[in-house]
Amino acid sequence: xxxxxPRSKSRNPLLIPGIGKFSRSKMYHKRGIWALKAKHGGTFPxxxxxxxxxxxxxxxxxxxYPADDVxxxxxxxxxxxxxKLRASITPGTVLILLAGRFMGKRVVFLKQLPSGLLxxxxxxxxxxxxxxxxxxxYVIATSTKVDISGVxxxxxxxxxxxxxxxxxxxxxxxxxxxxxxxxxxxxxxxxDDQKAVDTxxxxxxxxxxxxxxxxxxxxxxxxxxxxxxxxx
Amino acid sequence: MPFKRxxxxxxxxxxxxxxxxxxxxxxxxxxxxxxxxxxxxxxVRGQINFKRLSLTDIKIDIPRVPKKxxxxxxxxxxxVKNKWENSSWGRKLIVQKRRAALNDFxxxxxxxxxxxxxxAIRQKLGRLKRENAV
Numbered sequence: 137x138x139x140x141x142p143r144s145k146s147r148n149p150l151l152i153p154g155i156g157k158f159s160r161s162k163m164y165h166k167r168g169i170w171a172l173k174a175k176h177g178g179t180f181p182x183x184x185x186x187x188x189x190x191x192x193x194x195x196x197x198x199x200x201y202p203a204d205d206v207x208x209x210x211x212x213x214x215x216x217x218x219x220k221l222r223a224s225i226t227p228g229t230v231l232i233l234l235a236g237r238f239m240g241k242r243v244v245f246l247k248q249l250p251s252g253l254l255x256x257x258x259x260x261x262x263x264x265x266x267x268x269x270x271x272x273x274y275v276i277a278t279s280t281k282v283d284i285s286g287v288x289x290x291x292x293x294x295x296x297x298x299x300x301x302x303x304x305x306x307x308x309x310x311x312x313x314x315x316x317x318x319x320x321x322x323x324x325x326x327x328d329d330q331k332a333v334d335t336x337x338x339x340x341x342x343x344x345x346x347x348x349x350x351x352x353x354x355x356x357x358x359x360x361x362x363x364x365x366x367x368x
Numbered sequence: 369m370p371f372k373r374x375x376x377x378x379x380x381x382x383x384x385x386x387x388x389x390x391x392x393x394x395x396x397x398x399x400x401x402x403x404x405x406x407x408x409x410x411x412v413r414g415q416i417n418f419k420r421l422s423l424t425d426i427k428i429d430i431p432r433v434p435k436k437x438x439x440x441x442x443x444x445x446x447x448v449k450n451k452w453e454n455s456s457w458g459r460k461l462i463v464q465k466r467r468a469a470l471n472d473f474x475x476x477x478x479x480x481x482x483x484x485x486x487x488a489i490r491q492k493l494g495r496l497k498r499e500n501a502v
Contacts, residue, residue, distance in 0.1 A: 232472070242472075280473040350476045368472045 218252035224277040228284035231256060232276040232355045232368075238265050240354035244282050244337060251294045259334040262341070262351045267330055269297055276355075278368045282347070286336030291329075373423040375404065380426040380448055383416065390461070392452060393421075394443070397433050405433065409440050426451055 147166050148156040158166065173180055225231070229245045231254070243265050246255045254272055258265030341347050357363065373379070379395045388411065397405035399415055406421075407413040413436075428446040430439060443449070452458040470478065 230473070278472040280471065346477050346480060347473075349480065350473055353476060355472070365468070366472070367469055 218248065218250060219272055221248050221254075222272060222277060224279070225254070225272065225275075226281065228281045230278045230280040230282065230351065231270075232278060233265075233270060233274065234276060235274040236270075238268075240356065241265055242278075242351050242353065242355060243270075244284070244351070245277075246284065246287065246289045246333070247292075249292070249294050253294070255289060255292055257330070257333055257337065258351070259337050259341070260330050261334060261338065262348055267292065267326075267333060269294075276368055280347075280350075282337065283340040283343070284337070286340065287333055289333065373425060375418065375423065376427065377432050378428045378430045378442075380424045380428065380452070381406070381421040382424060383420055384422045385420045386416075388416075392424075392448070394428060394430070394439065395421075396430065396439070407436070407439055409436070409443065424452070424457065425455070 146156075148158050148163055151157055156163075164170070169180065225245055227245060227247055230242050231245050233239055233241050233243060233256075241258070241263050243256045243258055243263070246257060249255055249269060251269075252272070253269040254275065255267065256265065256270050257267045260266050338348075341351065375395060375398065377395060377397065381393055381395060383389055383391045383393060383406075391408060391411065393406040393408045393411065393416070395404045396407045396413065399405055402419075403415050403417055404421070405413060406416045413433075426446070426448055428442045428448060430442045434442065453462065
């Protein structure tokens with residue numbers, strides 16, 4: 137018979153995990169093994185075993201046998217999924233950063249990166265926050281949304297934000313006493329990217345009254361305000 | 369010194385504790401020393417302890433335990449809704465609810481408005497002071 141798709145559902149419904157409804161003989165009948173056998177003259181069809189690859193003639197005995205049995209570690213097949221995005225965070229949402237260098241600033245959310253981190257921008261000219269990655273856990277999502285349709289964020293991913301590897305300096309006497317001057321200049325490419333993202337955003341922000349001032353102000357708590365009672 | 373708001377049939381009260389917190393109800397009967405039978409147009413009639421009620425100034429004219437239709441009619445005639453919303457107590461509650469529902473953006477706008485108002489007041493006051501000092 138032509139190869140067919142394997143059956144997705146078992147023919148033997150589970151009564152309780154570990155106990156099926158039908159016995160071995162009933163299942164033999166249900167699977168139609170009797171029909172297969174009848175079709176092939178009394179025996180179940182078998183393929184000839186594939187010719188095994190010839191063992192390499194010169195197989196040297198190992199040089200070293202460990203004294204105790206070494207346990208082989210169980211292979212880790214776990215692939216971590218990117219963190220599930222909260223329903224309140226959609227592209228264009230204004231977020232409040234709760235930790236880090238820009239604690240308290242209100243920023244615009246652009247998209248979720250494959251690592252699970254959120255890509256945000258101030259915009260830079262409004263509040264000094266550049267294109268940055270931020271963890272969802274350190275963020276409050278407000279219900280204010282900015283129109284983000286004019287912004288193209290396809291080119292940004294986690295590799296864009298990877299740190300440059302520092303060159304391993306040779307530990308010679310002279311370099312020990314020299315102070316390593318790390319030239320940390322922001323490449324023009326990043327500045328251009330920032331501008332490209334921010335210009336359409338700022339147009340959308342200017343369209344709403346008070347929104348630019350809102351994004352420029354930090355979030356503060358005053359005496360008497362109870363965060364758990366605040367609506368964001 | 370004497371009391372002005374009495375528990376009587378037709379007295380409108382505000383529930384201040386429990387599942388029905390914040391609801392305006394009408395006392396339609398008194399069960400015993402502690403409890404009243406209470407009803408409202410959008411509620412199933414039920415008993416409630418007097419301690420859970422805050423009496424208001426509003427009283428409507430109803431017979432003891434009226435039918436829902438009669439109750440609603442009597443409330444329309446007495447214009448309970450408008451009287452409540454125009455009273456200072458009612459207005460305060462409405463403002464409280466509005467403030468609690470403010471967005472983060474709304475709170476920012478309120479702050480900006482307060483600053484603008486304060487500035488305008490102080491400017492005017494300064495101007496008046498200068499005029500009157502001379």
